[in-house]
Amino acid sequence: MLSVAIIGTGNVGCDLLLKVIASPGLRCELFAGRRSGSPGIALAEQHGIPTSTDGIDAIVAAAGSFDLVFDATSAADARRHWAILEPLGLSMVDLTPANLGQLCVPALNLEACIGERYVGMVTCGGQAAVPMATCFGQATVGLEYLEIVSASAALSVGPATRANMDEYVVTTERATHEFCDVQTNKTMLVINPAEPGTVMRNTIAVAATEAVDMEALQSLTAAMEKRIRAYVPGYRIVMPPVVAGDRILMTIEVEGRGDWLPAYAGNLDIITCAAVTLAEAKAGAIA
Template identity: 40%
Template sequence: MPNRPQLRAAVIGAGMLGIDLADRLTRSTTMTCALVAGRRTSTAGLRLAARMGCATSADGIDAVTGAGIDVVFDASNAAAHPAHWAALASAGVLLVDLTPSSSGTMVAPTVNGVRAESSRHLSMVSCGGQAVLPVLDMVTQHCTPEYVEVVTTVASASAGRATRLNLDEYITTTQYAVRRLTRASHAKVMALISPALPAPVFRAQVTVLASGIQPEPLRAGIAAVADAVRTFAPGYTVTSFTIDGQLIKATVNVTARSHRLPAHAGNVEIINAAAVLLAERHAAARKVETL
């Protein structure tokens, strides 16, 4: 296959999420960070992005639409995302939504990552969704869930302004994704922001009430899917997994391993690592189609 130029990628949002995305793009083999767009020139994130070698702008989506971009990562907030999609829908770009806006095709790499090859509007659900959907996908293959409960805990230092403003959307979107995947008649998602010091790593606790459980194949499947997630998010671990009658319990911890993130920012690591992986998969499929 002949060498082809990298796709030009833009990041909307200059918080912790956006800057870590920009850093990952500088190390991608299929994409390059062409632009980081925020809303205020005084944003520290824009200055940091500029030092990383990315072009920056405080004009938000307006800067993106005229910059010849192929892939856009939206790391802003759920309320702004619909307008971003409206501005880009006819532009032929790939839009990867990291906000919990619930628009676009909901994807997680080990669950339905193949859909990233053809869809132009991807929803990453939420950081909690990326942590628990791989586990729940495996659970549904070995039993019939009737009730699913998810409790996520994030360190206060890893929860920026957009995260706090979007808590309702986070819960609604994650809950919808859980119900859609498991087909459980009831699902409940709760989100905790912990002020504890030292800051705790990102954690997701899953409880499932199910029938027809196949214990040994399920245990083996959980171990396998954790290994699969670690190929792109190495700090992902299923720290406990128990089956007691019809009750399944699992705890997932995600420790950030990126050099730009503190260890407790696993919520940023899991969603950004998944987003870049799926965008690279889309880019690879796009290059093959053009040969």
């Protein structure tokens, strides 16, 4: 068992906590926030997990009790937290787009991240779309431009996520650049206020003038879907790559497990499942 702590008791922190509790390889020693009225603190107490509202001070005070801290606060706070935790010898799996160092998308580079002390989990749109973007890169000779548009239900997008829009775009575009063989890329995020909430959707598009081998793209994306479904069961291609007018595009949907928010909030699961997969791999490596 790998002992962990979570800081941040919002949408991402709560969904992550429930997945850590369900993981046979992880044990949550502390769930830290900054507000006693936070529904996340009540959730952790219901599950018998130790809690604190002293934020990073509580993490520092209990630092000997765990090896890894998941950060689910905000990009600015995560940067500050890592500056405090690094000298203490702890590891951090960062679910904010703080964009500090090594980026991890388990379907693409899990092994390379296991030994890293700081790992950023990119963004929800990045976890969902970048693996498919790499398929476009592999199936195209000299891919010039690729676009990612992700849409999440407004009910699942907390205040910290809304404050981190710029960081979301910059980090997703960096991940696309690092993992995908494409000259230029662009990321967009749609926050959909429809009620009931709509399932998280991601569209990846390139111009129809690009030299894409459609047969190779179909088989690469189908294989990638299988790899991701191994750790995010609700991940599915709803529209395989097609030529539509002046574009070649595909659409992916991510349905969540419905742990903290209803199943439409796959934007939580895609990053919390990825973070748990990395932590479990670290636990396995230590064992």
